[in-house]
Each structure stands twice: as structure tokens, then as C-alpha cells.
Amino acid sequence: MLHERKYTSILILFMVATCFLPTLIADTDAQILMNFKSFLSNAEALNNWSNDSTNVCTWTGLICINQTTLHGLRLENMGLSGTINIDILMNLTTLKSFSVINNSFEGLIPAFNKLVGLRALFLTNNKFSGEIPNDAFDGLRWLKRLFLAENGFKGHIPISLAKLPRIYDVDLHGNKFDGSIPEFVQNGFRVFDLSNNQLTGAIPEGLRNENPSAFSGNKGLCGIPLNGTCSKSTVSVPHEEGKEENKNHHVLISVIVFVAVLVLASILALLFIRYRRKKTAAKSSSNMENGQSQSQNTKTSTASTSEDKSIVAESKKSKDEDLNFVTNERVEFDLQDLLRASAEVLGSGSFGSTYKAMVLTGPVVVVKRFKHMNKVGKKEFFDHMKRLGGLTHPNLLPLVAFYYGKEEKLLIHDFAENGSLASHLHGKHVCDLDWPTRLKIIKGVARGLAYLYREFPEEKLPHGHLKSSNVVLDHSFEPRLTEYGLVAVTDLKHAQQFMAGFKSPEVSQNEGPSEKSDVWCLGILILELLTGKFPANYLRHGKGATEDLAMWVESIVREGWSGDVLDKSIGGSRDKEGEMLKLMRIGMSCCEWSLENRFGWREAVAKIEELKEMDSVEVGVESLNSDLSM
Template identity: 85%
Template sequence: MFHEREFISIIILFMIAFCFLPSSTADTDAQILVNFKSFLSNADALNNWSNDSINVCTWTGLICINQTILHGLRLENMGLSGTINVDILMKLSNLKSFSVINNNFEGTMPSFNKIVGLRALFLTKNKFSGEIPDDAFEGLRWLKRVFLAENGFKGHIPKSLAQLPRLYDIDLHGNSFDGNIPDFLQSGFRVFNLSNNQLEGAIPEGLRNEDPSVFAGNKGLCGKPLEQPCSESHSAPREEENEKEPKKRHVLISIIAFVVVLILASILALLFIRYRRKKAAEKSIWNMENAQSQSHNTNTSTASTSEAKSIVVESKKNKDEDLNFVTNERVEFDLQDLLRASAEVLGSGSFGSTYKAMVLTGPVVVVKRFKHMNKVGKKEFYDHMRRLGRLTHPNLLPLVAFYYGKDEKLLIHDFAENGSLASHLHGRHCELDWATRLKIIKGVARGLAYLYREFPDEKLPHGHLKSSNVVLDHSFEPFLTEYGLVEVTDLNHAQQFMVGYKSPEVSQHEGPSEKSDVWCLGILILELLTGKFPANYLRHGKGANEDLAMWVESIVRDGWSGEVLDKSIGGGSRGEEGEMLKLLRIGMSCCEWSLENRLGWKEAVAKIEELKEMDHVGVGGGVQSQDSDLSL
């Protein structure tokens, strides 16, 4: 009997030999694409496709990740015709998306099921025709988006299309599909359109919540959501639909049965080993996070470890859920891609852990795990996340995708190269000069102003504004994070840990006001100027961060002292010092205990926008007036 290690080695060697035996000498992506182009006609738009070019990501119509990895072809509106040679395309190992919208391709649909990793297929507005075989989409288990609209396809909708496990966009309108609509495995599509075909019979139960317009132009359809009721003859699908079964499968199974059994045994063995390693990784992560929560007395986003880990999703009951992307413009990846990604723990705070994840099929992202978001149901959570996903501002870190689980939620954002503002202010080496700090606080103010405009009826449009929730890109441009989450966070947890609930009015009136985020902005300004961390943020409960504001006020009231400003801020000229004092005054005005005396958000932002870097301002009377502006 083989030992476990010897058995696994034999299985892996067998799989490698099986997978690569028929392969030939690998071509480069450039050679493959040039060969693919040779089968196209009227391809003047692709003139820069040449073997002489080193980086194919500079070619027309190519979609790349980080300008290095080919992800998809977007050959739209180019007047192309000829042959789409799938046998050549399948040599592109990373091809995930293919689009030839609005061209002149003719004939039957190519065998795209050979490209097993395909995730999006766009053939809309061409001249394709004929029937699509029932097995045309078999094996495309990653395919999410299928757009075949405005062609000349006929016959019944292929069953393999309806059985795609991850399909959420499908558009078949403007063809000549006939027969009954198959039972789609999925429901709740993001895009769904079968209008203007020749479909007939009862609409399947899983599609009765769709808008009636997606079935318009099919005179033979009946049942909900249409007003046309079904007769008894419509209740059952055609017998010919049920009798069609692929016969080739039986022949193939008889030929490769032995190989299939070996492969399945190999996969089961590898899955078992992966399961054991996954459980060990989960235990390791939880041990690490628990140790961090006991020893780490700040919630900055400085890196907690440099060791690569795996992200583990706790929810078992929602294991079939997938990531939900909030926009179609992003390179997509699956939950399994995320779980397989190596991850670096960036921080562990009161709401959960934050990871930097290196997804193989996509960009580097930040994953935030939240355990206290059970305030709303699934539908309300989805609606709120999509609302956040529609926010667009240069100083908001965009929400890329989210995951809903019963016990935890995941929010996926872009990665900011320079980490958090807190890590720069309170790390070992603070190198933020006055110009950079002013740039940061202006960006923060603009982002906060945008949130106030987008959420005019909410008292805490951000709710958790602090230095560890301000991240910086390669040029130190600031981005706000963890914004707009008050509506989906448990109230008790929010009152204990969200900084918006630590403003004075919360302790006085048992509730935040429309100026509570302004208070947080003021504390952030004082932290930025003094370099002192508002340590009382770490206290649980309300009204716990007044010490920094009171400390600054006590020193200023007793007369100006150089101890207030951070020594590493620079600012050799009196002009720069005067602008710093102006910002200090703005910060103090944002921290007024009295709501009547505290600045409103519009006034605070306007005053911050007036500040200047003043790198080389000469001394003179203007500076005198700036100094006197701080007097209380």
C-alpha cells in the first residue's frame, strides 16, 4: 500500500501528464493574436497588431490587467467580418471576456465552449444565424454574461445556456428563437431580455418576477407576468424538447471512463488535502486575530503581518453565494478566486479584519470583513451596497464588490499603495510635510462634502471618519473608506465603536446630529497638525474623544506655543506657519461642544479650500494678520 505522500505524487504526475500530453509548443500571446487576425476581414482597425510589438496590452481592442496580463478582447464597432477561429483563441490562457458587438460576422455561432475559462460573451448586433446546439454552453461553468441580441439565431434556447450556474446577465432579444423557455437554473438576473423572438408556452415559474417588457414581442407566451393566461395546452412543454438528449456523451463516456475515474479520484484526494489545509489556515488566522486584538491597542491600518494567509469566509449556510459587483466596468473575479488568493492582514479592528488580497485573475484589492452588519435583511443590504457602489468621487475609495453571509459580510475595495493616514502620522517615520498634509485634508473635506450632498437626510453620512479610515495612493491623494455604513450596522455596536457617536451631542442628547461628522473632521485636523493620536477613540462608549481638542484649546488659550504643531510638519516660512494656524482654528471650530457655535460642513469645507501651501511666502504684514486670526 502506498503512503499518502507517494499516492498524492503519483496522482499529481498523472494529472500533469494527462493535461499536457496533447499540447504543442506554446506560442506567445502576440503570435496567437496575429494568427487570429489573419482569419478576419476588413481588419484595418487592428493595424497595430504586429509581432514587432513587445507589449500586446498596447494593441487596439485588448483588455489587460495592470497593463501586463491579457484579460479580454473588445473588438466592437470595427466593421469586422470573416471567421472567429475559436481553436486559436483557446490558446490564450487568460482570456476571460470576448466582445464583437456591432460587426458583420455571419454563420452559425462558433464553439465558444472550448474556451472553458470564459466569463463574458458579447455577440450582439452581428449577422449570426442558425440553431445553437443544446450543448453549446456545456463546460462554461464560469460564464456570467451572455449577449446574443439582434442576430438571426433560430430554434429553441439551448438547455446548456439555462443551466449555467453563475449566469446573471442574458440578452437574447431580436432573434428568432422559438419553442418553450427553458427552466433557468438562476433567478434574479441583473440583465434579462427575451423580447422580440418567437417563443411560446407558459413562462417558467422562476421568471415570473421579471418585468413583462422582457417577454414582449413573443405572441405565443402566456402566464405571469404577462396578462395573457395559459390554456391547458400550454401547461406542459413540447415532448420533442424533453426527448432531445445528447447521444455523443454515451460514446465519450465509454471511451474515457477509466481516465475519468482516475481524474475524479485525484480531484477528491486533492480536495481533501485542501480542506485540511483550509481548516488549519482558518484556525491560524483566528489565533492571529485574537492575539492582535489583545495586544494591539490602536486601530490603525498599519500592516499586522507580512506573512501570506488565505481569506476564510465563516458563513457555511451561504457557501453558494458569490461576490456581487456593483459596476460592469471592473475586472471581475469569483468568491473562490478570492478565497484562493494569498492575503496579507493589514489590520484588525472593532468591526473585523482587513486584508490585502492578491487575486490571480484580477487586480490587488482590499477585503474588509464585517461581523456587525445584521441590522437589515438581505434585500435592504443589497440595495444599500448598490447605492454605495454608485457613488463616484475622486476622494472616495470605490466599492468594487460585496458578499452577503448570515454571520459576516465582505466589502471589496481598490488597494491604496501608501496605506492609511494613521500609519504615516503615528508610524516610526512620519514624512508628511505641510504641503502633503494640506493636500490630504482638502481631499478629505471634499470627499465628506460629497457624502453630505449624496445623503442629505442622514445625520452621519460617513459615521466613522478617522485617520485609519483615510488611505493614500502613490501620490498621497486621500480616499475615504468605511463611509455610509451606519444604516447597515448594529446600533449597539455603532454606539460603542463608531467615532461619529463619540461627539459631545451624543453624550448630551443621546443621539448624533447633522454636525457629528464635522466634529470627526475637526479631530482629524487636530491629529494631522499635532501628530498626536486621539487615544480616547479607543475607549468604548460615547463622548470619549474630547481630550485632544481640550488639550489644544488649553494651550492656545494660554498663548501660542510651538508644542502644538507636529515637529516633523516642516514649514520654515511664517507664511506657511500662518496657514497652519488657520487650519488649527478651523479644526477647533469644528470641535466646538455647542452645536450653534460649531461650523457647518459647507462653511468648514469652504474655509479649508481657502488655505494655501505658501512654500516661499515672505514675512510681512500679511502674516501678522494670519497669526492674529487664531486669537480666541
């Protein structure tokens, strides 16, 4: 009996510990952050940091991905001081960005190289001082952005900084750095500023394409791109090995030879500067892909293939060609800001490439390149883009701005945090879409499409290119339609070959698209959403409908209902299958080959709106089978 009680007590303790274990794990970041906060002074701005909070992503100054995963600390303009305890921050395994801009931290720079996963570090406008050790940035191979401006740092620029393989933003202005500038392994920086320090010697060859303003306020610097040329005595030995400059020079050097060399160097420098100015004036746009433009100092954050990923590929641009914003209510930036932005390639399709661009002084946006939009002239294109920019609906991804060029056009949209629906259905995404989420998505898609039908009653294809890759999801998985309303400005031959609306059965039968062609695309999207199968015929060029998916679903249902037709990742119970089957019925009615039997957009939207998260499976099966027997 005593042993039984003992084992029972142990079992109870084990069960209690098991119940509380997830809570302990979930609170780990909160405990780490509270410990970090305890070393800070004047931390009133962080009063909502509390161990009682269930989600640290709601805390002031925290940057999270999908409102679940801590990504960075943005503790800016808070009057903070005290100690930045790096050893505590090392326990935040997902920390990628750290910013304490405009605070009152002082003393030597903390050992940030312990945070090996750090990608961005912002210490601008504090009271840090002293020398930065030569190895201060060793191990930070992922660091891309470093801002140490407006502090009191002195001594040499650390050689470990110059050796960072991925760095593209370096701002050290307003300190007391001295000595020579080390050779950086990178070039074509997006941001590079060493101004207002005490640097001396010749500017390294790899930095001669930077803007002269990046070196201003350093009286001891010389060489390109500054106007002052360097004599032999000013060329310093790099301090990588900690060696002093060799000061043993020949004393008896001919004055005539010295003057001749100096004059010759001056003439060559003037000729080079004149040549460079002419060359710069002839260029108008920078290629973000290869980073070779001397005027833009542009670098993309992703270099995945040899594919051309430049945002603007034209070689010439007239002065009036710039970004055109469709509304005055948005934060504006110009084409040069966009070219300087860090760009990540999101995909490449039949119309061109798509980029995620992080504008330094503005929002994160998506840039889509279009090379097949010469159907209309410049005025007509501007008018149509302004019309698209005037559309406002929660299920449309709003157009922010556009760029008109003779060879290609750019459309700039807001960025949707959760990517495309296609990436969730067919990619390796971490979270599956359950039935309530899929129902929410298809209802949003239907509402957005209905809005386009009402706004473009004269168009047979108000959307024209509706498919899962053109449905993006925001932070709450609310769907937003993209690439809508572009048939009117797209070259007809290209549209017929690639746009989803031209894959409908009526077009495959050598007829033109109808007012129900977008409804057919909606039906295919519904079946794709329910089955998880990709409509493979969308990959085929030219005419030819994607009837395969619809016919596959119909053939399985005609043989008797099988749960295999549903995507296994939907999950849920049988009380939800009835509504799934109702939606499948709607999708098949939208995919009818006969235009007379196919749903119109009003009927399709009304049927979708009637759907619920739960119903009886018997009603759905009976209704679906009765339709197929007709």
C-alpha cells in the same frame, strides 16, 4: 603661492565631485539596466531605456514602488532573446520580481539563485531546455512564486525547489521532467501544476490534496488523487541523494498474495475516494488562514499571529452566495479567485480584519470583513451596497464588490498604494508629510465629506466613521475616504460603541448624533493632522467624546501661542505657519461642544478651501487669539 593654487585646485575638484555625486548615485540603476539590455537581442520594445532618463520607473517593463524604488522587471510578450546576465542583475539590490513570459530565450536556466532576494520568477513560454541542477534554487529562501511552464526542461525536478520554505505557486506544466516527484516541505499551494510532463512513480503524501488535474498527462504517475493505485514496484526512492531505485525484488512472490493485496488496495482506494468526494461536497468555502481546505489549495503570504485571518470564516454557503459587483465596468473575479488569492493582513479593528488580496487574474484589492451588519435584511443590504457602489468622487475609495453572508459580510475596494493617513502620522513610515501634502489631504477629505452630505441629505451621519485610519492615500497622496455610509447597515449597539461619529459631544451627553457629528470628526482629524497626536479616546469603548485632543490644543493656545503644538515633522518656514494656524482655527471651530457654535459642513468646507500654502504668521496668530478671547 604655488601651494595655495594647488590646494585651491584640489578644493574645486572636490566640490565639483561632490555636486555630481548624487547624480552618479541616482543613475546607478539606469546604468545597470542599460548594461543588462546590451546582452539582449530583439530589444526594440525597450527603446525608451536611456541613460539620459532621470527616472527609470518610467521605463517600459519596470515595476516600481511609489514611483521611486525599482521592484521588478516585467519584460513580457516582447519577442526578446539573447542572454539573461544574472551577474549584472545582482547589482539591482531592490529587485524582487523577474518575468520574461512569452519571449524567445533559450538554453539552460540561468543561475537565478544568485538573486537571493528574489520573490517571484516567471519564465513561462520560452525555449529554455536541459536539466535544472539539483541545487538551482538553493539560497532563494524568499521565493514565493515560480512559473517555468511551456519550456523544454528535462530531468528530475530539483530537490532544492521542493525545499523552498515560502513557495506557494509552482507551475512546471508542459516540460519534459521525468523521474519521481520529490517531497515538498510546503503544502496547500495556491497554484500547483506538474501536468504534461514525463513523471513517474507514486505521488508524495504531502501532495495528495492537490487537484488531480495538476498531475494529468504524466502516464507514469499513480496514487491519490489520481484514480490509479500504485503497486509496490512503482514506489520509487526519492532522488535527493542521487541514488538509483533499488530494483532487487523477491522473484518468488506468491501470485495469490499479490492478487489479494492488489484487490484490497483497490477497495480501500475506492472507499477513500468516495469518502473524500462526499466530504468535499459538504464543504463550501476554504479557510485561507490555516491552509487545511482540500478543495481550495489556499495559502496566505503572511502568517503573523495565531489570530483568525480567514477571509471567509463561514462553514456553509448557498450556491447563490458569491461576490456581487456594483458595476459592470470593472474586471470581475469570483469568490473562489478571492479565496485562492495571496492575502496579507493589513490590520484588525472593531469591525473585523482588513486584507490586501492579490487576485491571480485581476487587480490588487482590499477586503474588509464585517461581522456586525445584521441591522437590515438581504434585500435592503443589497440595495444599500448598490447605492454606495454608485458613488463616484475622486476622494472616495470606490466600492468594487461585496459578499453577503448570514454571519459576516465582505466589502471589496481598490487598493491605495500609500496606506492610511494614520500610518503616516503615527507609524514608522519612511517619509514625513510636509505642509503642502497635509493641506492637500485635508482639502480632499473635506471635499469627499461634502459629497457624502449632498448624496445622503437624509442621514445625520453620511460618513459615520471618519478618522485617520479610514483615510487612505493613493500613489500621489490624494486622500480617499473609506468605511463611509455604513451606519444604515451596522448594528446600532455596535455602532454606538465603536464608530467615530458616536464619540461626538452630543452623543456623550446622552443625545443622538446630529447632522454636525461628522463635522466634529473632521475637526478632530484636522487637529490630529496638525499636531501629530493620536486622539487616544478613540481607543475607548462605549460613549465618551475624544475631547482631550481639542481641549489640549485649546489650553496651549489660550496660554499663548507655542510652536510646540505643531507636529515637528511638518517642517516649513514661518510664512507657512499662518495658514497652519488658520486650519487649526477651523479644526477647533469644528470641535465646538455647542452645536450652535460648531461649524456646519458647508462653512467648514468653504473655510478649508480658502487656505493656501503660504501666508503671514501674524494674520494667523491674531485671528486665532481673537477667537479664543471671545
